[in-house]
Amino acid sequence: MEPVDLAVTALHPSVDDPALNSMNFLNEVAQHYPDAVSLAAGRPYEEFFDSAVLHRHLDTFRRHLADDLGLSREQVDRTLLQYGRTKGIVHDLIARHLAVDEQLTVDPEAIVVTVGCQEAMFLVLRALRAGPRDVLLAVAPTYVGLTGAARLVDLPVHPVTGGPDGIDLADLRDQVHRARAEGLRPRACYVMPDFANPSGVSMDLAHRRRLLDLAAEEDLLLLEDNPYGLFPAAGAERLPTLKALDTRRRVVYLGSFAKTVLPGARVGYVVADQRVAGSDGTVGPLADQLAKIKSMVTVNTSPISQAVIGGALLAHDCSLVAANTRERAAYARNQRHLADGLARLFPAGGPVRWNVPAGGFFVVVTVPFRVDDALLHRSAREYGVLWTPMAHFYDAGTPVNALRLSVSAVTPHQIDLGLDRLAALITDELATVGAPA
Ligand SMILES: Cc1ncc(COP(=O)(O)O)c(C=O)c1O
Secondary structure (H helix, E strand, O other): OOOOOOOHHHOOHHHHOHHHHHHHHHHHHHHHOOOOEEOOOOOOOOOOOOOHHHHHHHHHHHHHHHHHOOOOHHHHHHHHHOOOOOOOOOHHHHHHHHHHHHOOOOOHHHEEEEOHHHHHHHHHHHHHOOOOOEEEEEEEOOOHHHHHHHHHOOOOEEEEEOOOOOOOHHHHHHHHHHHHHOOOEEEEEEEOOOOOOOOOOOOOHHHHHHHHHHHHHOOOEEEEEOOOOOOEOOOOOOOOOHHHHOOOOOEEEEEEOOOOOOHHHOOEEEEOOOEEEOOOOOEEEHHHHHHHHHOOOOOOOOHHHHHHHHHHHHHOOOOHHHHOHHHHHHHHHHHHHHHHHHHHHOOOOOOOEEOOOOEOOEEEEEOOOOOOHHHHHHHHHHHOEEOEEHHHHOOOOOOOOEEEEEOOOOOHHHHHHHHHHHHHHHHHHHHHHOOOO
């Protein structure tokens, strides 16, 4: 055994938590089997990537600073090259994007531009975790980045049944009451109303309204995470976000440009317009408190990255719906292709079931046997196909009979190849457990 200087048990408990290892584990499996077809990665489609746009976007944003905002050459350079405003420099453009694409009116001062949506989640959870009685409710299955961020700030996550409506409201109410009966303080409930990761499920309009009513009745905040909302399936309608329906400042809205512009910029944001009374008697948006935390985590989001995002927004009059025409069509095509392939390989009424989401990147396949990391390894090694065990999106140790497929980073040909290989794996597993194929 190698000499050791520190035991992991002497570090913050989160570093030894399965949630923090999940993304690394899945990346390592993918690296280990580079020839396997990956229906695992939730990355955006790369065919439209073009690094030449970086210069164009930077230039567009520079011209915006000079021509629209009247900044001098020195001020433009300082804005892009110097340390900058903690809450960010593209907040006005983000507010315009939300108005254009989401019919959502927000005060730009209630926006904090963050290093990806991931930092936004961390800032919000850090702020909400005020003491040891605080807990977070989160729809299950849930995005592992949320669970991991909660671990970092010692905020226990209580799962709420997701189900076909996106969240089971009776269970949400029960969980709130149960937590309070135990002397705990549920601070918020995390939800993904549009094409959730990993379930693919969306909430209909009536359900969104009922969720907002319940949040008001139970005095609960909702954390709405919406990275996939701009990608409805062909013919599917886009519904208003919770934040657009929120008249009582119950919703903290988490945004990401990873899927709608480019993930390499690492830019996201949070809209936090809840009024906070400071100890000095002043009242301001929660965003101001989040900015204090941010100033001690990443200081400010790279202005160069923000400029690239800002330029991309300006290039399309702040409409990311307009900017993503090709991408939306590619994801919708892939979703349809995957659904057709699944129907071909696994006939209705059989032991293998899957859902047909109204958009987004993900589909869940349910099988009559346990799906775990060992099976993923075998799938990669012996069958040449990668997917994500759904167990990664539940509490560690929960037995789960399902896997997540992603259509975002593959071609229809790769979907066919991957599905044929997955079908071979599933057929062999069914034979092992004795289920009819
Ligand atoms: C539901 C959800 N939230 C947040 C993120 C992270 O976004 P970002 O890359 O902006 O940090 C992802 C990324 O896959 C996601 O699926």
